[in-house]
Amino acid sequence: MKVLIADDDTLWRKLLGQNVHRWGYEVVTAENGLQAWNILQEHGAPRVAILDWQMPELDGVEICRRVRCSLNLPFIYTIILTSRDTRDDMVAGFQSGADDYLVKPVDMEILRSRLSAAVRIVKAVPPPRQIPGYQLLGRLGAGAMATVYKARQLSLDRIVAVKILPKKFSSMPEFVERFYAEGRAAAKLNHPNIVAALDVGRHADAHYFIMEYVEGHTVHEHLVKEGPYSEADALGIATQVAKALNHAHQAGLIHRDVKPKNILIAGDGVAKLADMGLARAVSDREAAEAEAGKAFGTPYYISPEQIRGKVNIDLRADIYNFGATLYHMVTGRVPFEGPDVSTILLKHLDEPIVPPDHINPKLTIGICEVIELCMAKDPAKRYATTTDLIEDLQAIADGQPPMQAHKLIDLSTLTALNQKSDLNESVETQSEGSLITTPLFWIAVVGWFLVVLLLILVIILAN
Structure with a gap:
């Protein structure tokens, strides 16, 4: 595969070119x-471009913008490689449309691994394909599982989002079925806080899903650019997301992938839950059994029962995902971190979370209680419904204590005390029973009997 290296520094251009060529790529500079x-x-242009930020005549960030907006080009994976290392620079780079961002001096092995990942994504992303009745206006995002375009629906003259399944998955029934299942799940829902599904279908070899276009940003983008939300803002967004989940749950669906990247914030501040790709009906026993033993979800936000691949996963998995997302929103950190996915998953299973107010001391006790209850390892110790969760979120926003959380905490405490009392009674009973059945006990009894007998004999002989 061809790789473009654009840098006005001759030494860097030569160094990068030599290494990339040695790794087996065709280099264009x-x-x-x-x-x-x-x-x-x-x-036949390169499909991967390594771009310096500051270059004469046109900088790398502007090239990324042009690539992202152009529908006349195939998908090109862009990597900004620059000495600009501040968080604001990195955010600006990604917002321009860059797919990756590396800082000079770069470790060549890291660059090599990033190139390998880039090539995998390029091969998975389909070229722009026209869908009858829609005019594609630009690429909104791309990944291994789908490419999303901004488009105009010609019949109604409105802007929509078009998700297209990668060509390599079009001949794989499992992926095609999951793609259509997402559309069917979303179509069952009609709520102001859920991205609306408009159509799903196929044209030639392109499977597409038409949905509402939301002009705005994701919660993930805010966290990267601005850091954590204030408690008030987080509660406003979280309450809307909880209402969206409640609507889905009442329709018999669980989302299973609530996370910052799947929460869109429109320009008017309305939060919308997106991506029903992992959603399924709670009552769909066949699907549950087919997925048994497999972990479906995003590692940073996944629930313990999802990790274990349990068959009887219900809405409380969404509540755990929600709690992990809210944790990230108010602390600026994911609940568990680690060097690899396995480590993170094990922490979800076994390790308690660091209390949110230990990271952000400005948080109230109420929101911390809600988060910790949502993220209880045992589903039985979480909120039983999103209705109860919404009630507590609104109470905290109004400056009141989360009463539903307090009921759960009190019940949990009472249960623990009862278990402790039962254990103590059991220990006492066991102690009494074990004393009687111990050999030493009977040896002592016989010994005392012999002593008494000897005393009686002594008395008789003395008389």
């Missing part, structure tokens, strides 16, 4: 931004 942009527009 450019010494300024305009030259790089012209190369990317040629037939």
Whole structure:
């Protein structure tokens, strides 16, 4: 595969070129931004571009913007490689449309692994394909599982989002069925806090899903750019998401992938829950049994029962995902971190969370109680319904204590005390029974009997 290296620094351009060529890629170089942009527009152009930020005539960030907005180009994976290392620079780079961001001097082994990942994604992303009745306007995002475009629905003259299944999955029944299942699940829901499903279908070899277009940003993007939310703002968003989940639960669906990237915030502040890709009916026993033993979810927010691949997963898994998301929103950190996915999953199973107010001391006790209850390892110790959860979120927003949480805490405490009392009674009973059945006990009894007998004999002989 061809890789473009664009850098006005001759030494860096040569160093990168030598290494990338040695790794088995065909290298094309450019010494300024305009030259790089012209190369990317040629037939058979490189599908991966490593771009310096600051270059003469056209900078790397502007190239990323042009690539993202152009529908005349195939998908091009862009990597910004620069000495600009602040968080604001990194956020600006990603917002421009860059798919990756690395800081100079870069470890060549890290660059090599990033290139390998880029090539995998490029091969998975389909080229832009026109869907009858829709005019594609630009690419909104892409990943291994789907590419999303901004489009105009010609019949109604409105802007929509079009999700297209990668071509390599189009011949794989399991992925096609899951793609359509997402559309069917979303179509059952009609709520202001859920991204609406409009259509799902197939044209030629392209499977597509048409949905409401939301102009705004994700909670994930806010966390990266701005850091954690204030408690008041987090409660406002969380309450809306909880209402969306409650609507889904009442329709018999569980989401199973609540996370910051799946919460969109529109320009008017309305939060919308997106991506029903893992949703399924609670009553769908066949699907549950087919998925038994498999962990479906996102590692940073997944519930213990999802990790274990339990068959009887219910709405309380969503409540755990929700709690982990709210934890991230108010602390700026995910609940559990680790060097690899396995470590993170084990922590979800066994390790208690660091209390949110230990990270952000400004948080009230109420919101901390709600988060910790949502993230209880045992589903039975979480909220039983999203209705109870919403009631507590609204109470905290009004400056009141979370009464439903307090009921759960009191019940949990009472249960623990009863268990302790039963254990103590059991220990006492066992102690009494074990004393009688101990051999030493009977030896002592016989010994005392002999002593008494000897005393009686002594008395008789003395008389």
